[in-house]
Amino acid sequence: MKRIITYLLPLAVLVASCNQNHLLFSNGNSPYTIVVAPGASESEQYAAQELQQWIQKVGNVKLPIDSTGEGRRGHRLIVGYNGLTSSLVPGSKPQGIKDESFRYCTRDGDILLWGGSMRGTLNAVYSFLERELGCRWYSADVSVAPAKKSWGFNALDYSDSPALRMRNVFYYEPNTDSVFAARLRSNQTRLPSIHEGQTIEGSSERYWNCHTMGQFVPEEKYFKDHPEYFSLIDGKRTPRQLCLSNPDVLKICIEELRKAMRGNPDYLIYSLSQNDGGEEKNACECPECQRIDNQYGGKNSGIVLWFVNQAADAVRDEFPDKYVGTFAYRYTRHAPVGIKPRDNVVIRLCSIECCIIHGYDCPENQDFAKDLRDWSVVAPHLYIWDYVTGFSNYHIPLPNLRALQSHVQAFRDNNAIGVMEQGGYENKYTEMSELRTYLLSRLLWNPEVNVDSVLTDFTDGYYGAAAPAVREYINFEHNVLALDSDVQDCYPWYGDDMFFDEFATEARKIIAKGREAVAGDAELQRRLDLVEFPLCVLQMERTPQQALEQGAYDLFLKVTKREGMTFLNEWDCWKNRNTVQRFIDKFEKLKTQ
Ligand SMILES: [Zn+2]
Numbered sequence: 001m002k003r004i005i006t007y008l009l010p011l012a013v014l015v016a017s018c019n020q021n022h023l024l025f026s027n028g029n030s031p032y033t034i035v036v037a038p039g040a041s042e043s044e045q046y047a048a049q050e051l052q053q054w055i056q057k058v059g060n061v062k063l064p065i066d067s068t069g070e071g072r073r074g075h076r077l078i079v080g081y082n083g084l085t086s087s088l089v090p091g092s093k094p095q096g097i098k099d100e101s102f103r104y105c106t107r108d109g110d111i112l113l114w115g116g117s118m119r120g121t122l123n124a125v126y127s128f129l130e131r132e133l134g135c136r137w138y139s140a141d142v143s144v145a146p147a148k149k150s151w152g153f154n155a156l157d158y159s160d161s162p163a164l165r166m167r168n169v170f171y172y173e174p175n176t177d178s179v180f181a182a183r184l185r186s187n188q189t190r191l192p193s194i195h196e197g198q199t200i201e202g203s204s205e206r207y208w209n210c211h212t213m214g215q216f217v218p219e220e221k222y223f224k225d226h227p228e229y230f231s232l233i234d235g236k237r238t239p240r241q242l243c244l245s246n247p248d249v250l251k252i253c254i255e256e257l258r259k260a261m262r263g264n265p266d267y268l269i270y271s272l273s274q275n276d277g278g279e280e281k282n283a284c285e286c287p288e289c290q291r292i293d294n295q296y297g298g299k300n301s302g303i304v305l306w307f308v309n310q311a312a313d314a315v316r317d318e319f320p321d322k323y324v325g326t327f328a329y330r331y332t333r334h335a336p337v338g339i340k341p342r343d344n345v346v347i348r349l350c351s352i353e354c355c356i357i358h359g360y361d362c363p364e365n366q367d368f369a370k371d372l373r374d375w376s377v378v379a380p381h382l383y384i385w386d387y388v389t390g391f392s393n394y395h396i397p398l399p400n401l402r403a404l405q406s407h408v409q410a411f412r413d414n415n416a417i418g419v420m421e422q423g424g425y426e427n428k429y430t431e432m433s434e435l436r437t438y439l440l441s442r443l444l445w446n447p448e449v450n451v452d453s454v455l456t457d458f459t460d461g462y463y464g465a466a467a468p469a470v471r472e473y474i475n476f477e478h479n480v481l482a483l484d485s486d487v488q489d490c491y492p493w494y495g496d497d498m499f500f501d502e503f504a505t506e507a508r509k510i511i512a513k514g515r516e517a518v519a520g521d522a523e524l525q526r527r528l529d530l531v532e533f534p535l536c537v538l539q540m541e542r543t544p545q546q547a548l549e550q551g552a553y554d555l556f557l558k559v560t561k562r563e564g565m566t567f568l569n570e571w572d573c574w575k576n577r578n579t580v581q582r583f584i585d586k587f588e589k590l591k592t593q
Pocket residue numbers: 231232242243244245246284285286287288289290
């Protein structure tokens with residue numbers, strides 16, 4: 001079989017090159033110019049630079065950028081919608097600035113790439129580089145630009161648009177690196193500017209703040225003189241939440257919200273939302289709050305929406321294209337009855353109680369699935385805060401890579417305008433974070449993407465010859481953990497039912513095969529260290545003596561030191577606690593026993 005493939009391949013290349021009438025580059029030379037019109041937006045100028053940079057990496061030739069909007073006919077890469085586009089592609093129209101959909105096509109040797117001038121054109125460039133030239137951006141540090149002697153084309157025409165307007169892959173790398181985030185088409189961070197190190201104002205689709213009611217009406221400022229501003233719980237005013245039926249509370253919140261909107265113009269949605277906290281009782285039990293809430297089904301969400309709607313009405317005239325956002329979270333997660341969010345109100349529905357290793361067919365997720373459907377009926381704009389990692393242990397195997405798709409599809413099917421996938425946002429290299437970032441950014445753009453193809457693409461590109469072993473490990477992990485487990489929320493623990501003592505040992509044997517395949521390649525060994533690290537943590541928690549004997553602790557020491565890791569979970573990060581040192585103290589003691 002192998003022989004047939006080697007025989008057929010040169011023939012296929014020959015046939016393809018015969019059909020290619022136009023050569024973009026050949027042997028380090030190119031007759032092409034990148035053309036941007038004088039009126040091109042800053043991000044389109046940046047798109048031209050990106051196109052120049054990545055074509056140079058692939059074809060070993062730096063194409064000039066012509067900013068006069070001209071260039072030689074039949075030898076242009078025309079970036080952004082301009083006069084050339086309208087004359088060469090009759091019927092095409094300029095798109096809205098914020099429209100992120102795009103198209104690229106060819107006309108007699110010219111290649112035209114355009115979309116909305118903020119992100120659409122840039123998306124066209126990235127899509128062209130990926131689909132046609134094979135470029136990939138696997139992580140902030142690891143990109144692939146396959147070197148080619150020549151690349152030609154005949155006729156190209158490709159267009160695409162995102163399934164979700166706001167796509168927030170809330171992992172550390174896209175959240176802190178605007179260049180990488182732009183390449184992933186994740187739009188919660190501003191776009192990079194043509195001026196080194198700067199970003200473009202107004203270029204992100206962002207949500208301003210959360211849990212703001214306590215920030216707008218702070219306990220320290222008001223509780224002493226106005227306890228009636230705060231929630232009445234078991235007969236006592238308690239600063240857990242606000243008394244939303246109090247007209248002064250509404251007045252203060254509107255004033256503070258307005259200040260926030262004026263002071264932070266670079267956002268789309270501004271939060272006016274309940275405080276955090278998972279206590280059993282949250283809602284104010286004063287007669288007026290209860291009366292209002294009962295009017296809307298008594299779900300606790302009714303009075304919140306009644307309150308937020310009034311604030312949204314108050315700011316609408318000054319901010320006609322902005323939204324006010326509020327939570328459907330924990331005690332307010334069920335949709336109310338008989339009241340709808342205003343059309344400038346966004347409901348931010350949170351999936352924190354869900355089982356994250358199964359799709360929404362998991363029995364544990366039926367309640368949430370119902371809330372999602374109920375909200376989608378009443379809320380014109382739904383934004384999902386989704387949890388995709390283990391916050392109680394960022395570094396523990398979590399077999400949910402294949403469950404992510406059904407969750408994103410459910411959000412799309414229920415008319416979500418945005419999704420935040422909250423993962424390991426506080427530090428690099430949480431469990432499989434590079435792969436998760438890559439996969440999630442593709443799912444948010446296109447929930448129908450073939451997940452196995454993305455996994456193959458990523459593992460081949462990122463782990464090289466170790467890719468088959470990494471895929472074998474992923475399959476093993478998902479087959480034995482996800483299928484066996486009844487339920488797993490986003491607070492996994494090493495003692496959870498789904499884990500068993502032999503798992504880490506068996507899984508590490510698979511990783512060892514990958515190590516053999518890339519022996520001598522320090523960088524690929526490093527990436528495999530990061531795959532193996534969660535297995536070491538699990539082994540150290542469950543079977544410390546075995547972890548010591550099988551080298552899990554040694555690898556733990558090596559990785560934590562090299563990558564500068566200190567905390568290994570969200571809580572320790574917040575409290576500035578050194579989780580790693582705790583392990584070291586325990587294991588150094590164990591060594592001497
Ligand atoms: Zn009240």
